[in-house]
Amino acid sequence: MKRLDRRLLPRLLVLALGLLLVACGGRDYQTKGIEGLLPDLAFQLTGEDGETLTEADLAGAPTVMFFGFTHCPDVCPTAMARIAAATEAAGKGLDSDLQVLFVSVDPGRDDPQKLARYTDFFSDRVSGATADVETLRELTKRYRATFGYDEPNEFGDYNVSHSSAMYVFDADGNARALFRPSDSVAAMAADLRRIAEG
Amino acid sequence: MTTLVEWLRPWEPSAPVFIACALAVVIYAAGMMRGARPGFWPALSYFAGVGLIYAVTQTHYDYYSQFLFAAHRLQHLILHHLGPFLIALSMPTAVLAAGLPAAVRRLPDGGLRPFFRALRVVYRILQQPFIAGFLFVGLIYFWLTPEIHFDAMLSIDLYWFMNWTMVVDGLLFWWLIFERGDRGITPRLSPGRRILVLALIMPPQIALGAYITFSGQNLFEIYDVCGRAFPIDPMLDQQIGGLITWIPAAMMSVAAAIIVLAFRLERDDEKA
Numbered sequence: 445m446k447r448l449d450r451r452l453l454p455r456l457l458v459l460a461l462g463l464l465l466v467a468c469g470g471r472d473y474q475t476k477g478i479e480g481l482l483p484d485l486a487f488q489l490t491g492e493d494g495e496t497l498t499e500a501d502l503a504g505a506p507t508v509m510f511f512g513f514t515h516c517p518d519v520c521p522t523a524m525a526r527i528a529a530a531t532e533a534a535g536k537g538l539d540s541d542l543q544v545l546f547v548s549v550d551p552g553r554d555d556p557q558k559l560a561r562y563t564d565f566f567s568d569r570v571s572g573a574t575a576d577v578e579t580l581r582e583l584t585k586r587y588r589a590t591f592g593y594d595e596p597n598e599f600g601d602y603n604v605s606h607s608s609a610m611y612v613f614d615a616d617g618n619a620r621a622l623f624r625p626s627d628s629v630a631a632m633a634a635d636l637r638r639i640a641e642g
Numbered sequence: 643m644t645t646l647v648e649w650l651r652p653w654e655p656s657a658p659v660f661i662a663c664a665l666a667v668v669i670y671a672a673g674m675m676r677g678a679r680p681g682f683w684p685a686l687s688y689f690a691g692v693g694l695i696y697a698v699t700q701t702h703y704d705y706y707s708q709f710l711f712a713a714h715r716l717q718h719l720i721l722h723h724l725g726p727f728l729i730a731l732s733m734p735t736a737v738l739a740a741g742l743p744a745a746v747r748r749l750p751d752g753g754l755r756p757f758f759r760a761l762r763v764v765y766r767i768l769q770q771p772f773i774a775g776f777l778f779v780g781l782i783y784f785w786l787t788p789e790i791h792f793d794a795m796l797s798i799d800l801y802w803f804m805n806w807t808m809v810v811d812g813l814l815f816w817w818l819i820f821e822r823g824d825r826g827i828t829p830r831l832s833p834g835r836r837i838l839v840l841a842l843i844m845p846p847q848i849a850l851g852a853y854i855t856f857s858g859q860n861l862f863e864i865y866d867v868c869g870r871a872f873p874i875d876p877m878l879d880q881q882i883g884g885l886i887t888w889i890p891a892a893m894m895s896v897a898a899a900i901i902v903l904a905f906r907l908e909r910d911d912e913k914a
Contacts, residue, residue: 476792480797481793481796481797481800482797511869584869588708588795588796588798588868589867589868589869590705590708590868590870590871591869592869592870593872594872594873603873604873605869605870605871605872605873605874606869607867607868607869608866608867608869609867609868622796624863624866624867625863625866626863
């Protein structure tokens with residue numbers, strides 16, 4: 445019996461640790477629950493109107509944050525089209541204003557005017573913001589994300605590596621869910637509705 | 643351009659890691675100054691082990707570990723294999739004991755006696771060869787389970803917890819393999835048993851590394867979700883990471899087995 449106990453103990457520890465991890469991530473979301481894994485919404489950026497934009501300006505409604513760049517050939521337009529579809533689906537019958545913040549991590553090419561033209565294309569709910577690289581580094585680091593630049597080609601074009609996730613915060617700014625490229629629009633819409641309802 | 647100072651600056655400063663590394667160096671150095679003579683190679687091995695663990699956690703390298711799967715695998719190779727391997731190989735017990743203040747050395751016999759006795763029981767359980775080998779391989783599998791890996795890389799607290807478990811388990815395992823000299827509380831295994839344990843932990847590591855390397859699908863979505871340190875093909879990143887999990891990790895077993903044999907031959911020579 446004693447020998448059995450000795451072998452059982454470490455296995456139980458591993459099991460307990462596994463359960464703890466699952467519990468941390470939240471199981472009730474159809475996408476990825478991140479309650480307790482990531483910090484609250486907090487930022488200071490420049491909005492589409494050229495004015496300072498902070499989390500206080502978005503308080504009172506759930507916010508979806510995405511890091512991208514307007515020259516992005518695939519990931520960003522796909523993500524924006526998907527979130528626009530999901531917010532439309534989730535927004536019906538909801539009092540709450542779901543809003544999407546497209547944060548450009550390519551301030552060298554994306555100015556507020558360009559961002560405004562880009563985000564208007566997808567949905568009224570989407571707005572853009574950016575900042576200097578240092579501020580963007582701090583912001584992406586806060587959400588455990590990063591970005592990097594390739595060497596420019598002969599036309600001055602360069603690729604940007606960036607996060608493909610959408611971070612969803614509730615009306616109080618608490619981190620609630622993470623939308624990955626593999627999550628379906630229906631699952632995103634269901635979780636948005638859930639988060640908007642409290 | 644990244645200068646040397648920028649490289650030395652930690653990406654995520656961690657006070658516990660910094661303090662642990664500083665104490666490891668200071669206590670060992672104090673032991674040497676108080677007359678412990680570990681010899682050149684053991685001292686070099688010890689400082690290299692501590693230095694490597696510090697370098698992959700408290701410099702800009704850590705940034706790459708967080709945003710490239712291959713760099714993460716190299717970080718864990720050092721935290722779990724190479725760093726603790728070098729520290730345990732130097733068998734620093736005597737030097738560290740000499741470096742500790744007398745009051746700290748007396749702690750296990752003082753009022754905290756029941757606590758140290760319990761710690762000793764737990765330590766001896768963890769150092770049973772089967773359990774030690776199981777934990778060594780099990781932890782690699784555990785943290786590389788895609789869902790768990792996702793959470794560990796997303797939450798900064800879990801990230802440090804993961805790295806601590808790798809170092810602590812690495813120290814436990816390699817200590818058991820290289821344990822020699824005066825008998826302590828670590829179970830003393832025969833050279834044959836040590837080599838058997840080293841051989842047994844190889845196939846599961848090779849299988850996991852090969853699986854990751856040859857997997858046709860992107861297993862660790864977290865690096866796409868959080869962005870990579872620089873634009874690199876995700877599958878290439880995963881393949882390099884798989885190879886690091888596979889080849890050098892398994893080679894460490896071979897290297898350790900040769901060292902265990904060398905110790906055995908040395909002892910035979912002394913007897914002869």
